[in-house]
Amino acid sequence: MTDTMATLPDLVPPPVELPERVAALRSEVRAFLAEERAAGAWRPRADTWLSGWDERFTKELARRGWLGMTIPTEYGGHGRGALDRYVVTEELLAAGAPVAAHWVADRQIGPSLMRFGTEEQRQRFLPGIAAGEVYFGIGMSEPDSGSDLASVRSKADRVDGGWELTGTKVWTSGAHHAHAFFALVRTSPKDDTNRHAGLSQLIVDLKAPGVTIRPIPLLTGAHHFNEVVFDKVFIPDSMVLGEIGQGWHQVTSELAFERSGPERYLSTFPLVVALLGEIAGHDLDAGRRRDLGGLVSRYWTLRRMSLAIAGALEAGKAPELAAAVVKDLGTRFENEVIDAARLLVSIPPDPGGEQGGFARLLADAVLHAPGFTLRGGTNEILRGIVARGLGLR
Template identity: 80%
Template sequence: MMTTVAGASTTLTGLPELVPEPVELPGHLAALRAEVRAFLDAERASGAWTPRADVWLSGWDEGFSRRLAERGWLGMTIPVEYGGHGRGALERYVVTEELLAAGAPVAAHWVADRQIGPSLLRHGTEEQRRAFLPGIARGEVYFGIGMSEPDSGSDLASVRTRAERVDGGWELSGTKVWTSGAHHAHAFFALVRTAPKDDAHRHAGLSQFLVELDRPGVEIRPIPLLTGAHHFNEVRFDRVFIPDERVFGELGNGWAQVTGELAFERSGPERFLSTYPLLAALVGELRATGSGGVDAGTRRRIGSLVSRVWTLRTMSLAVAGALESGQAPELAAALVKDLGTRYENEIVDAARLLVEIPPDPGAEGGFARLLADAVLHAPGFTLRGGTNEVLRGIVARGMGLR
């Protein structure tokens, strides 16, 4: 059991980089941030919307999405020739984190802006880019996600929706579930089997199709959340014809494409800011109790929550910086999402314990409403985009354990 110096040296230096180099935001982004804050102040003052928790799932407001687009804040990283703004990932990061912290209704454009734009640029044909990117940047074209199925959640490679070759294209049959916003969205990327399952090569034979949701044979059925709210859907394909020009990326390369998409999906500020508006409201309630009303224990609890969100932001920004420089930091993205989504729950727990205000799902806004929404949406935080258990498996593999 003696550990030699050489042994210690090997294990100490063998650990992979867990999070990329920290990123410092360039000074010129201060002006952009100030612009976004002024816009959000004006929006709130006009009563256009009320700050809410978990807005990127539930805050569907197409008018708001279009107002963002008018200011150039959607499709920011899409090149100008495709109707975007040719700006960097860090500029987009500044805009999105400001929107989330403000509790603004960003759900309508969220998926399209976050992952569909970048995926179209990487894998889309010229025709597909021209067909969809300008609408995404205008805040008029919305997308869902077509990955999970009734029998395929964490084990995504087991999807059974299949595409059969037909004249001029493919015919899709099967069912996708948990598709947020499918009842409003224009399209999604469906991950489907184009070759029979081979247990020796589980990730082979999968392909992505760009499916416009108004095609004949597509049936969209609500799956109400436990609150009764309609965000999730089941999307059924009954021999839906998809022309060849709507094959997305390379046939058989679906797994690699989806994994690449997930790096964008997993590390963004929405993975630790879903309940930030509740934290801000909690600070407001505590301040309202007057000076001297906040004891040391409460101050320290608030301090811990703030230290943690500051740290998470540093980590998430580091991943954004790595994505911008062309890396795909899968381990770091998984790790930030695991830590961040657990943190979103910590805010809910603290809010309940530090002030005596019961949650009220019927309130117009304020602490009681934010708490109610956060409590009722909390189970989703650690499930969507890969469960925390699956994410920790990715981290363990990255650290050499599997």
Template identity: 80%
Template sequence: MVTHSEMTPPPVGLPPGAAALRVEVRSFLAEEQAHGHWRPRVDSWLSGWDERFSKELGRRGWLGMTIPTEYGGHGRGALDRYVVTEELLAAGAPVAAHWIADRQIAPSLLRFGTQEQRERYLPGIASGEIYFGIGMSEPDSGSDLASVRSRAVRVDGGWELTGTKVWTSGAHHAHAFFALVRTAPAEDGNRHSGLSQLIVDLHSPGVTVRPIPLLTGAHHFNEVVFDRVFVPDSMVLGELGQGWHQVTSELAFERSGPERYLSTFPLFAAVVGALAEGDPDRGRRRDLGRLVAHYRTLRRMSVAVAGALDAGAAPETAAAVVKDLGTRFESEVIDVARWLVPVVPDPAAEGGLSRMMADAVRHSPGFTLRGGTNEILRGIVARGLGLR
């Protein structure tokens, strides 16, 4: 059972220099848009793949911020990274290429990886030149990660991997991913035992990546099939049999960040801009105020979790709360936006409010699914509170 402090991490303040860093990032983003390099979009951390942009962030020192300098990073804190991430998402910038690697792969390598693994991957993550996916979910398993059927069997010099992973964002572009697989039978009915994580080169013989297109026609999800793929012993992440513990620690980074409530912020900003051109009535001003209040509350919670992570904690329960509330709120933003500024979503539109509305509506069914369904997350919270 978690303690009250683990369930509700204490509020934290942003570090000295955060305001200047924010101004610097905003200035860069404004310059990028002025030159027409990209247009703001909703869900940019999944749908905005732009390797040029990621490499530019790396050049400016805004990737790998929490990676130690000995591995090519910048040795800064998680809250500095939070400021940069918040500005990128609020602007709807194309961050998908580096997103997973910078958000959760790098911290996991620092916590569980070998020296060889760190030296191989961390410098490229910090420079925006190495991209990762996540190999957790499987067909017919939903959010029940413990039911994985992908198996790795011992062979000379490593492991032979067979199985399938789904919803692997960016796998068709990524260099590698972390795969949660079974390396030993479950013991005494404990399905969490016998699971391990392997670092799989997605260009290895036997790996097939199949696209899973969205209703919008966009392609960032994939099915990845392993047909007797060889993974050397050097690419086992952490300890054999400890995959479940490692994955749950990793999910704290995935579930608590600002992307869990800012995916639809570019739409909200466009709605505010449209309303500012007129004279919104009292009801619309009230609904705007309510959304802003919710944003502020979720941000405070998310920053508190970032502070706990920065201090070396693993607040899985608090992260689950942020994800549950944040992703439900993202859909609420769409519903309120349609009332505030009625537009007909036009998928063929090239930009502007109509296009963002169309993308938001079509992406919204996935908000409460990715990173674990909200029903699963509520079970995590209940167990954390000792209620089940």
């Protein structure tokens, strides 16, 4: 090779094939979802992993062994692989099923407890997560700390037997229903030469004295977000996650789970299903058929990329870079889907429309869209990670 030849790192691992073992699992999930829909238990919605809080449904999933799938059996889980979990989650999301109650706990809290938690913490939380009875939120952002997560100011001071926590977390989805969250906090003063030092993760009981939870209504008025204020909340030593001072490293690992799943490209998939319901049986001109095909080609590609990440997770890796790539592509695509769908048929969005119908799904999708490219790290932050992976910074 001449010295002018440049090479590029592989940003996303090669595609994986799903193992044979998951085919039966997929059929079981589909049969269950069909039953639920036939019974009218819920109607498909967009962005259900934020807005579809349904504890009955969550417990039904748990009863079938579809929560805590990767958690070892000694902690009440099912000891299955990341690809088994992947199949279940993609089926639930594609169907627009109400998965919000267990989403955070099942996606990132379980794996983090397995990686960093003490035996006591695992025993305390994991069986409840797998049973669909213990729900978690995320305690990262603060009023003055969004993309610059290392600037968090919530502070825990050493006291006898534990830590005393003071500060505020924001944008915590479901905190008003959840039992606990991991708060990323400062446990030693900020060091400007090492901004990532001195951070720790504490497991905060959201019902504990000194914790106040206030709603932050979304632009629709709906209550999903919350502000969580800590006023001298006592956190016993037993509720420190991992090591004091290792919070940044731990939270980065947690983000690999938070960012890598199929929910990062499927939030608006139920809208496309409803769209097909509207246009099936009609003659579609070539231009619109191509637009529809363009969406489907991109869905197919994103799914292969998303599966590649699940394969890496199954192999025990933390594919932070690949997750950033797919989340950036996928969440932009979730928005593009809305525009394509609204231009393919002449049905205006209707927030009061029939649940599960195109007009209602379109309204939900449009009004939830700003969140897609913000939550779990803005796309600008993700591209910064990709740029680092490319060797630019």
